[in-house]
Amino acid sequence: MTSASRTPSQTPPAVPSGAAEGGGPAAPEGRSPGQLMWRRFKRDRPGVVSACVVAFFFLVALAAPLISKVYGKDPTTTYGIDRPGLLNEFGYPVKPNGGISGDFWFGIEPTLGRDVLTQLVYGIRTSLLIAAAATVLCVLTGILIGVTAGYVGGRTDYFLGRFIDLLLAFPSQLSFIAFTPVVYSLFVSPNKETPTYLRVLTLILVLWVLGWMGMARLLRGQVLSLREREFVEAAKVTGASPWRIITKELLPNLWTPILVQSTLMLPTIVTIEAGLSFIGVGILEPTPDWGRMFANGAHYYESDITYIFFPGLAMIAFVVAFNLLGDSVRDAFDPRTAR
Amino acid sequence: MLRFLLRRSLGAIVIVLLISAITFFLFFALPSEPALMSCGKNCTPDAIAVINKNLGLDQPVPVQYWHYMSGIVTGRDFTVGHCPAPCFGYSFSNQQPVWGTIVDRFPTTLSITLGGAAVFLTVGVGIGMLAAAFRGTWIDKFFSSLSLIGNALQIYFVGVIALAVFVSGLHWMDNPAYHPITENPVKWFTGMLIPWLVLSIIFIANYSRMTRSQMIEQLAEDHVRTARAKGLSRRTVFFRYAWRGAMAPIVTIFGIDLGSLFGGAIITEFTFSLHGLGRLAVSSVSETDLPTLMAVMLVGCTAIVVANIVVDAAYAFIDPRVRLA
Numbered sequence: 001m002t003s004a005s006r007t008p009s010q011t012p013p014a015v016p017s018g019a020a021e022g023g024g025p026a027a028p029e030g031r032s033p034g035q036l037m038w039r040r041f042k043r044d045r046p047g048v049v050s051a052c053v054v055a056f057f058f059l060v061a062l063a064a065p066l067i068s069k070v071y072g073k074d075p076t077t078t079y080g081i082d083r084p085g086l087l088n089e090f091g092y093p094v095k096p097n098g099g100i101s102g103d104f105w106f107g108i109e110p111t112l113g114r115d116v117l118t119q120l121v122y123g124i125r126t127s128l129l130i131a132a133a134a135t136v137l138c139v140l141t142g143i144l145i146g147v148t149a150g151y152v153g154g155r156t157d158y159f160l161g162r163f164i165d166l167l168l169a170f171p172s173q174l175s176f177i178a179f180t181p182v183v184y185s186l187f188v189s190p191n192k193e194t195p196t197y198l199r200v201l202t203l204i205l206v207l208w209v210l211g212w213m214g215m216a217r218l219l220r221g222q223v224l225s226l227r228e229r230e231f232v233e234a235a236k237v238t239g240a241s242p243w244r245i246i247t248k249e250l251l252p253n254l255w256t257p258i259l260v261q262s263t264l265m266l267p268t269i270v271t272i273e274a275g276l277s278f279i280g281v282g283i284l285e286p287t288p289d290w291g292r293m294f295a296n297g298a299h300y301y302e303s304d305i306t307y308i309f310f311p312g313l314a315m316i317a318f319v320v321a322f323n324l325l326g327d328s329v330r331d332a333f334d335p336r337t338a339r
Numbered sequence: 340m341l342r343f344l345l346r347r348s349l350g351a352i353v354i355v356l357l358i359s360a361i362t363f364f365l366f367f368a369l370p371s372e373p374a375l376m377s378c379g380k381n382c383t384p385d386a387i388a389v390i391n392k393n394l395g396l397d398q399p400v401p402v403q404y405w406h407y408m409s410g411i412v413t414g415r416d417f418t419v420g421h422c423p424a425p426c427f428g429y430s431f432s433n434q435q436p437v438w439g440t441i442v443d444r445f446p447t448t449l450s451i452t453l454g455g456a457a458v459f460l461t462v463g464v465g466i467g468m469l470a471a472a473f474r475g476t477w478i479d480k481f482f483s484s485l486s487l488i489g490n491a492l493q494i495y496f497v498g499v500i501a502l503a504v505f506v507s508g509l510h511w512m513d514n515p516a517y518h519p520i521t522e523n524p525v526k527w528f529t530g531m532l533i534p535w536l537v538l539s540i541i542f543i544a545n546y547s548r549m550t551r552s553q554m555i556e557q558l559a560e561d562h563v564r565t566a567r568a569k570g571l572s573r574r575t576v577f578f579r580y581a582w583r584g585a586m587a588p589i590v591t592i593f594g595i596d597l598g599s600l601f602g603g604a605i606i607t608e609f610t611f612s613l614h615g616l617g618r619l620a621v622s623s624v625s626e627t628d629l630p631t632l633m634a635v636m637l638v639g640c641t642a643i644v645v646a647n648i649v650v651d652a653a654y655a656f657i658d659p660r661v662r663l664a
Contacts, residue, residue, distance in 0.1 A: 169354045171639035278495045279609045294495040301503045312496035319491035
């Protein structure tokens with residue numbers, strides 16, 4: 001066994017799968033690696049708290065229509081315009097602190113007078129949907145390409161490696177901005193409006209195409225070292241097919257880096273998507289979006305600074321919780337790493 | 340060294356050519372009609388035909404690409420006139436040569452990037468070393484919780500708060516703006532200060548965390564222990580031995596960050612309404628000004644590729660174990 005390895009995400013040489021499930025009468029109390037991980041994770045208080053926060057955000061995103069119903073507002077109605085007395089003649093909330101009141105818990109938006117709480121809840125829903133879909137696609141592609149490159153090796157590895165290099169040389173932020181309208185125009189002729197669902201699909205596509213390389217590189221390296229281990233050799237000698245070796249021997253040992261990397265990837269993609277909407281190439285009005293709330297906030301900050309704090313603080317809480325969760329997941333999988 | 344630079348430059352040229360070809364193809368071949376995009380929502384077929392002819396868009400895409408790339412080297416003749424040597428074509432939106440706009444905008448991006456990088460590199464590495472030197476004490480804990488928050492901050496949030504506090508709240512400064520350093524260095528500095536600080540906050544967290552973990556790793560290395568055992572002072576070992584080893588990976592990341600910022604510190608420029616390359620890219624997206632967008636992409640990816648070569652060369656100076664061949 002290697003002494004304290006440098007890469008925090010390296011797994012112990014594995015309980016080759018099967019050993020845990022089989023159990024056998026000799027084992028007094030067999031626990032699968034998953035159970036062990038779960039036990040360790042439950043004892044990690046910051047980990048549990050951050051997991052709850054993360055779960056809360058996803059719950060809010062899923063239950064957005066329910067929240068809107070219980071709370072009695074929706075994100076598109078312009079309350080400030082419909083009801084006199086909420087906005088002053090300059091279009092800013094009459095009440096202090098962005099118009100926070102018993103009716104509007106997070107205040108109302110300047111000019112249009114929409115409800116901030118439901119805007120945020122639905123905005124989180126849009127952003128998380130895009131980010132989660134892009135993350136899943138990136139992770140799957142990363143696994144596919146990384147494991148293939150690492151396991152097959154040779155010329156395949158070389159060409160996949162050069163392909164990854166090429167994609168990494170694209171200026172990523174610039175490419176997100178530049179290629180999004182190109183993809184829009186693939187679906188819709190430029191003199192028509194792009195429907196929202198196509199904008200969402202386009203963003204997912206762009207984030208996916210330029211987002212999977214890190215995961216692939218990481219997994220390729222892991223597979224290269226795992227491939228030489230005895231348990232893989234043993235599987236080969238027994239005549240296991242490559243598919244079996246990959247799914248039963250390699251993948252169980254790759255869950256840690258995959259999970260840790262995914263928990264890093266998702267918040268990053270959320271912030272990238274928000275950035276795109278902030279500069280106006282992402283989701284457009286009237287669909288609520290987390291990132292576009294920052295653009296609105298930047299517009300109104302001189303007279304109504306309260307507005308931007310809700311999306312801002314929510315995003316900080318979300319990213320911090322996700323990063324802490326990633327640390328805890330890594331610790332739970334691999335107790336040797338010290339923070 | 341020379342061989343290394345030569346080989347890497349060749350590789351870089353290949354990468355830039357490939358990226359330019361892919362980008363060009365995506366821009367000019369995939370969307371049904373670039374002329375339609377350039378001409379906007381209400382456009383007559385005649386106008387489209389004129390645009391197509393003027394821009395040479397009636398030719399096959401590989402030919403167009405060849406004209407485009409050779410135009411960068413030798414200049415190019417359009418029906419509207421001659422476009423001198425680094426010719427990136429004419430903008431769809433203001434009909435000016437694209438290269439002029441790029442030259443005009445680049446100093447802003449350069450100022451943001453260099454100033455911001457100077458701040459986040461020194462402060463980030465400094466904090467990281469401090470945390471490593473006092474590992475486990477309250478200093479370390481304080482900075483690591485700070486970097487956890489810092490890592491979650493976004494320019495589009497912190498930037499707006501900074502504007503609200505320092506510009507419209509306390510009136511300490513004017514709105515950030517770019518003044519050429521050659522004209523008025525003081526104004527250049529004060530105009531850029533808020534963007535620099537905000538840009539660095541985002542990076543400091545990352546750099547301090549990386550420096551800390553690299554330093555801790557290096558301090559546990561054998562050669563560092565040997566140096567201590569030889570009787571070298573703690574300070575010498577810390578700064579001359581551990582620091583040198585710790586810097587190599589930091590330099591790599593720094594090169595990549597710097598390269599991608601040169602292509603446009605997009606969010607920063609947008610938040611502070613500074614007219615750099617990033618903002619140019621965004622405005623050319625909304626105006627579907629493909630020639631300008633193409634040129635910014637080319638500048639951006641050249642910056643990344645060059646930064647990578649410089650980093651690898653610098654790596655060899657910092658860590659003599661790395662051989663360039």
